[in-house]
Amino acid sequence: MAVSTPAKPGYGRPLVITLIAVVVVAVLGYGYASPYLALDHLKRAADARDAQTVDQYVDYPALRESLKEQVAGLLTRRLHASGNPLAALGAMIGVALIGPLVDAYATPDGVAALLNGMPPRGNPDDRPPAPPENASIGTTRGAANSASATTQAPATPAPAQQQPPVPPQTTAGYRGINEFVVTYQHGVGDTRYSAILRREGLFSWKLAAVNLNG
Secondary structure, eight states: OOOOOOOOOOOHHHHHHHHHHHHHHHHHHHHHHHHHHHHHHHHHHHHTTOHHHHHHTBOHHHHHHHHHHHHHHHHHHHHHHOOOHHHHHHHHHHHHTHHHHHHHHSSHHHHHHHTTTOOOOSOTTOOOOOOOOOHHHHHHHHHHTHHHHHHSOOSSOOOOOOOOOOOOEEEEEESSTTEEEEEEESSTTSOOEEEEEEEETTTEEEEEEEETTO
């Protein structure tokens, strides 16, 4: 008669369960952090004017529609709140110029301005600031002129450099499972505005809208 051999304890099952749990936690953690990572990548690319990378993180058609709606709202509120005919005329002219303003901000320069606390304010001449001069170009120029700079003193003192704008205070967080909002404010009492990222797929996010009224 054959003697049955007792089954060995299943050591593999707890290990598999542990690995599955680790993977699930890692996926959930990455999913939660994904909009923060997308925002960081987008801002770095926009500041560097890396248009190819910016394109990956911006839904330009949706952003254009949002900018058009928000700027029109700013001008409409200004028109209704003003009792000055000249101010009302200026607001009406601004409505006619929404197209060029939207075209200017739906660009890498405009995205950089939005993410650095410089949104459109509803003025007809609103344009994103020009990108800063490339540091390597400045270094090359400095090296080329170093000999003359050491042998000849400047006739007049160099003008003081313009102070960079104070970065805004920012808060960021989810507003629903598929929407992530970054709010900017320069100081107490200053008008707030928000940049809105929306989920595309499981882990991808794109800048798709703004809220110029907080």
